[in-house]
Amino acid sequence: MKGHIMPPSALVIDDDVDIQLLGKMLLSRHGFDVATAGCLGELARKPALLNTHLIVLDFGLGDFTGLDILDYLYDLKINAPILLLSSCSDETAAHAIAEGNAKGLKMLGFLPKAKLMTGLSDVIEQIEASPKPPSVGELAQAIKQQHITLALQPKMSLTTGAVVGAEALVRWEDPTRGTIYPDSFIPLAERSGLMVPLTWNILDLSFAQLAKWHAQGLTLSIAVNVPAEFIKAENMLSMFDTLCSKYPIDMTKVTLELTESVGVECLGYARHVLDELRKRGCKLALDDFGTGYSSLTQLYRLPFDELKIDRSFVSLIDSEPSAQAITLSIVELGARLGMSVVAEGIENAEQQALLAKARCPVGQGYFISRPLSPALFDEWVSHQTTIVKRA
Ligand code: C2E
Ligand code: MG
Ligand code: MG
Secondary structure, eight states: OOOOOOOEEEEEEEEEEEHHHHHHHHHTTTTEEEEESSHHHHHHGGGGGGGGSSSESSBBTTBHHHHHHHHHHHHHTTTOOOEEEEEEOHHHHHHHHHHHHHTTTTTEEEEEGGHHHHHHHHHHHHHSSOOOOHHHHHHHHHHHTTTTTEEEEEEEEEETOOOEEEEEEEEEEEEEEEEEEEEHHHHHHHHHHHHHHHHHHHHHHHHHHHHHHHHHTTTOOEEEOOOOHHHTTHHHHHHHHHHHSSSSGGGGGGGEOOOOHHHHOHHHHHHHHHHHHHHOEEEEEEEESSSSSTTHHHHHHHSOOOOOOHHHHHTTTOHHHHHHHHHHHHHHHHHHTOOOEEEEEEOOOHHHHHHHHOOEEEEEEEEOOBBBBBHHHHHHHOOSSSOOOOO
C-alpha cells in the first residue's frame, strides 16, 4: 500500500484455515503484514492483533454469529475498517453491515467468500483512496514530539454574559494529515495504554495556559477531561503535585471533567483520589450527565462540584418537550444539590434563552463559540463586551 512507512497490517479472522491462508496470501501481495485468528478466544488472548489497519472478518465463527463479533469489536472501540467475508445470504450480511455502522464501526462492505480471489483488490483500492487511520506508534510519537495541542471552547455565564473559562479539548496536529479530532484517536489511546501519558501531556498544556492567563491578569478557569484510568494510575497524586509545582496557578481554577465510568470499578479508591484532588482545590465535574445508566448514583457517591448536561438533551431543548423537561429538571437538581450546572452544546439563541430563563448558570456551545486555538481564544476574549474580570 502507498504512503505507509511501516507496512500496513491486516487481520483475517476466520475459523476456516484455508480462508485464513488464502486471505493472507492475497493481502500479502498488496503489501500487508497479515496476522490471522481463528476464534474469539484467540483474539481475547492476543488483543494486540486488533491494532491493525484492516480487519477481514468471517460472519460465522464457531459458536458466534457475526453480530456477536461486531459487538466485541465495538466494546474494544476498534477503529480499523472491517470487511465482512460471508457465505451467508446478502440480506443477512446487509443487516450485519447496518448494525456495525449503527455502532460507529467502520464497515467497508461485504465480500462473498466465493469472490475472495477476485474482489479483494477492489476493496484494497477503496481503502487506499481513503485517509489512513492513525496507528498506536504514530500516536506515541505525536505525544513525544509535542504534536498534541489544545482547542479552547469558552464557557460563559448565562446570567451576566461574562466568559468564565474554557474547556480544553485535545487535538493532534499531524504534519501530513492535518488536525486529527479526539474521536479518531482517544479510542486508540484507550486500547493501547496511551491514555495516561496523553492526559499528563494535556494537563501540562492546560496548566501552562492557566499560568499564562494568570500572568495576563485574566481570572479564567480551565476544564480538563480526565479518564478513569488516569484517576486510578499508580503514583497519580504525587505526579500531580509535581506537575502543579511547575506552574504558579490557582488550583481552584482547575476543573477536572470525569465521566461516570470513574466510579464504576474500585469506587473506594477512586473516591480517595478524588477527595485528595479536591483538597488541593480542584473542582470536579460530571461530564455528559444523563447519558449513562448510573448518573444519579454517582452523584451522591462521588464528590462532584459541577454537572455538565449532555448536549443530546440541550440540542433538543427548543424542539422536544421531553428533552426540555429533562434539561430543566437537571438544572434544578444541580441547584438543589448546591452544584454548578453547565449546559453544553448550545447551538442557537432560543436554546440559550430557555436555559438562561431556567437559571442555568453556565453555557457552552457553538452558538457562544466553537473550540478555538489558544491564540484565537485570546483574541475572542478581548472582543467580548462583557469583559472578564481582570485581577
Ligand atoms: P466532551 O468532553 O463532552 O466535549 C465536548 C465536545 O462537544 C467537543 O468535541 C466539542 O467540540 C463539542 N461541542 C461543543 N459545543 C458543541 C455544539 O454546540 N454542538 C456540537 N454538535 N458539538 C459541540 P470534541 O472536541 O470533538 O471532543 C469530543 C469528546 O472527546 C469530548 O467530549 C471528550 O469526551 C473527548 N475529549 C476531548 N478532549 C479530550 C481530552 O483532552 N481528554 C480526554 N480524555 N477526552 C477528551
Ligand atoms: Mg468534557
Ligand atoms: Mg461533555
